[in-house]
Amino acid sequence: MCIRDSQIYSVLSKALQIIVNNRRQYNVSLLFSLMEILQFLIQVNINTFSNFYLAKDENSSNFTNALCNILKHFDQGLQIQVVEILKYIMDPMHDQKHELIDYTYDQLFPELLTHYSNRNSTGASNSGGNEEVFYSFIQQYFELLIFCIKNHGFKIRHYLISHKVLQQIFKGSGIQNKSVTLAMLRILKTALKSHDEFLIKHIHTYNILDKLFPIYFRESHKTNMINSACLEIFSIILKDDIKKLIQQIVEKFGEEIKKKNLQKQFEKLFQKYEQFQTPLKSSSYMQEHGGDSASENMGPPSISASNRNDIMSEDEVKNEQEREKIEEEEYFDSEEPPENFIISTEQHLSLIHI
Numbered sequence: 001m002c003i004r005d006s007q008i009y010s011v012l013s014k015a016l017q018i019i020v021n022n023r024r025q026y027n028v029s030l031l032f033s034l035m036e037i038l039q040f041l042i043q044v045n046i047n048t049f050s051n052f053y054l055a056k057d058e059n060s061s062n063f064t065n066a067l068c069n070i071l072k073h074f075d076q077g078l079q080i081q082v083v084e085i086l087k088y089i090m091d092p093m094h095d096q097k098h099e100l101i102d103y104t105y106d107q108l109f110p111e112l113l114t115h116y117s118n119r120n121s122t123g124a125s126n127s128g129g130n131e132e133v134f135y136s137f138i139q140q141y142f143e144l145l146i147f148c149i150k151n152h153g154f155k156i157r158h159y160l161i162s163h164k165v166l167q168q169i170f171k172g173s174g175i176q177n178k179s180v181t182l183a184m185l186r187i188l189k190t191a192l193k194s195h196d197e198f199l200i201k202h203i204h205t206y207n208i209l210d211k212l213f214p215i216y217f218r219e220s221h222k223t224n225m226i227n228s229a230c231l232e233i234f235s236i237i238l239k240d241d242i243k244k245l246i247q248q249i250v251e252k253f254g255e256e257i258k259k260k261n262l263q264k265q266f267e268k269l270f271q272k273y274e275q276f277q278t279p280l281k282s283s284s285y286m287q288e289h290g291g292d293s294a295s296e297n298m299g300p301p302s303i304s305a306s307n308r309n310d311i312m313s314e315d316e317v318k319n320e321q322e323r324e325k326i327e328e329e330e331y332f333d334s335e336e337p338p339e340n341f342i343i344s345t346e347q348h349l350s351l352i353h354i
Contacts, residue, residue, distance in 0.1 A: 009052040012038055013063035020069045031074075035081040042088060050096045053089070054103055064107050072115050076136040083140045087147050101152060105159055112141050113165060120172045135177050142169070142183040149190045161202050166191070170211035178226060181215060185229040188212065192236045204244040213253050220262055231265060238269050246273050 012034060019031050042049045053060055071082045086108070090101050119134055145165070148156040160166060169184060188208065191199045203209070216230040237245045249266075250273040257266055 008041065009038075009049060009063065010059045012041075013059050013066065016066035016070075017062045020066045020073075028075075031070075031078060032081075035070075035078060035085070039081065039085055039088075042085060046088075046094055047096070049089075050094070050100060054096070054099055056103075061107075068108055068111050071112065071140060072137055073133065075133065076140075079136055079140045083144050086144060090148070090152070092151050101155060105155065109159065110163075112144075113163065113168065116141060116172070117168050120175070135175075135180050138172070138175075138180050139183045142187050145187055146190045149187070149194055153196075157196055157198055160191075161198065164206070166203065166208055167206055170208055173211040173215055178224075181226055182229055185212075185215075185226070185233065189229070189233050189236065192233065192240070192242070195240065200242055200245070204248060207248075209245065209248060210252070213256075217256070217260060220260060220265075234266070234269060238272060241272070243276060247276065249273075 015034055016031075016038075019027075019034070053063070067082050067085070070078050086104065090104055091097070092101075094100060116138060145156075145160075149160075166187070169187060172180065173184065175181065188203070191203065212230065212233065215226065219227040219230065234249070237249070246269060250270060254270070257263060263270070
């Protein structure tokens with residue numbers, strides 16, 4: 001059979017479906033071989049595969065379900081193969097990139113997020129499945145999201161915000177698994193390094209850092225990769241001068257940082273916070289006392305973060321979230337994304353200096 005004939009994908013799809021439906025008795029070598037053949041055929045001629053994949057018929061649907069089930073229920077080696085296939089399918093260099101990406105987001109991503117959320121809420125060990133398989137699934141699912149953040153710009157931003165993906169991801173912050181925690185931190189780091197103002201605003205408004213700090217405090221006096229990953233995130237926030245997040249860190253976690261004797265790690269961040277406050281203090285002092293601050297011998301009174309009532313009340317938080325939601329809807333509904341909103345990996349790397 002000619003490898004250009006899209007019928008070969010129908011055959012592969014049926015074979016994968018049979019194995020997936022009998023996963024308790026599947027032949028590992030056979031499934032690995034099928035996945036390698038599939039990966040090879042897609043790379044040889046992505047256009048032929050696209051015609052099959054985007055047909056949206058029974059065979060295409062079965063194929064998508066098979067990939068999804070392998071990623072959710074099979075061992076790590078097969079999960080990695082599926083993710084590599086999906087990355088290639090969603091590579092922004094393809095001619096039909098928009099159609100391939102849209103279809104994958106619509107058909108695959110909701111199922112993967114639901115699987116993560118459901119298993120995470122019930123507990124991996126209590127859900128009737130293999131705990132290690134689930135932890136491996138999380139790592140590969142997060143790896144796929146990281147790839148999308150780096151390459152899909154507008155599309156992944158809209159998906160993450162509209163489905164509240166970051167909030168759901170960090171509900172798993174209590175999972176006591178180093179690899180899962182590191183993968184979770186990588187997603188947050190990648191979102192921050194994207195320099196996407198909507199994602200950063202989303203992280204601030206929905207208090208994603210509230211889930212980060214318990215992880216950091218738990219590991220703060222250890223020399224390990226989790227501690228280093230947290231410090232790297234704080235370094236990005238400081239280096240990129242993300243004002244809202246700097247204020248949030250100092251005002252919400254400053255006292256606990258001091259109690260745990262971690263001031264040294266946050267010294268520059270505290271200094272940056274004070275720089276933000278200085279103009280506000282000067283303005284307030286001049287309004288109250290009048291005169292030119294440059295001619296005054298006596299500066300405005302010092303106001304510590306612990307004495308300020310800057311943390312928003314519950315009603316203010318709700319109002320801020322509602323306002324953000326309206327702004328996001330107006331932005332996403334205003335116009336179609338530009339033709340070049342999806343950029344290549346090389347272009348993205350040059351922009352964010354990874």
